[in-house]
Amino acid sequence: MRVIIKPDYETVSKWVANYVVYHINKFRPTPERLFVLGLPTGGTPIGMYKELINLYQKRKVSFENVATFNMDEYIGLPPSNPQSYRFFMEENFFKHVNLKPQNIHMLNGLTKDYEKECRNYEKAIKDLGGVNLFIGGVGEDGHIAFNEPFSSLRSRTRVKTLTESTRQANARFFENNIEKVPTTAITVGVGTIMDSAEVLIMITGENKAEALQHAIEGNISHVWTVSALQMHPHGLIVCDKDATKKLSSETVAYFMDIEKNNF
């Protein structure tokens, strides 16, 4: 696993956006061979999306031959609801870049047939040859996508019940009213994410320090689903200084040294 430690949220966001652009350009995608990008929502990736839009406007990247798969969606919120992840993605990214609508994939939280929706999502990823780069954030309890503690580390796309702590954390987007936060979501599984050629997890802020510590120094455990990254051949964590507060000084020194000249 690689761990890149940056001074603050802004430098993390810029680093990750540049990394995404570098990978898309290196891949040289064509209409027949799309670059497949997995994407998160939440507070963490907003800075990365801003920088991706900036790089797109400066013509450093085109999304014409990029396909996207978002991680998750609340059940019961229509795309017109500002708290739905579809709405978030439109506002923060999709409407600003040249992604083709047919290449944007999001789980439908209003589907009448969840099993079919999940099956089709997994198939759509497979049909495109798998995800090249999955970008994610992490919850305070170590969840990736909505894979709450005790989710199977081999799980696939499915419906999950959200924990009280996740709903509490997300209440900030729902007028600080936990009652308004949906109780279930449809989410890719840990296994779905881990099948990607590369997985990059952004971890910023002191409130994520415990999750980062478990991700890097803890055991692989379904209690902290982010720890599954330890089994991935190309796992990358990009974090800020605040998030490293619970790591040992040796761990921090090791990664600061070994990654000092790397992209």
Ligand code: PGA
């Ligand atoms: P956040 O959420 O980026 O809003 O902190 C991350 C997550 O819960 O996965």
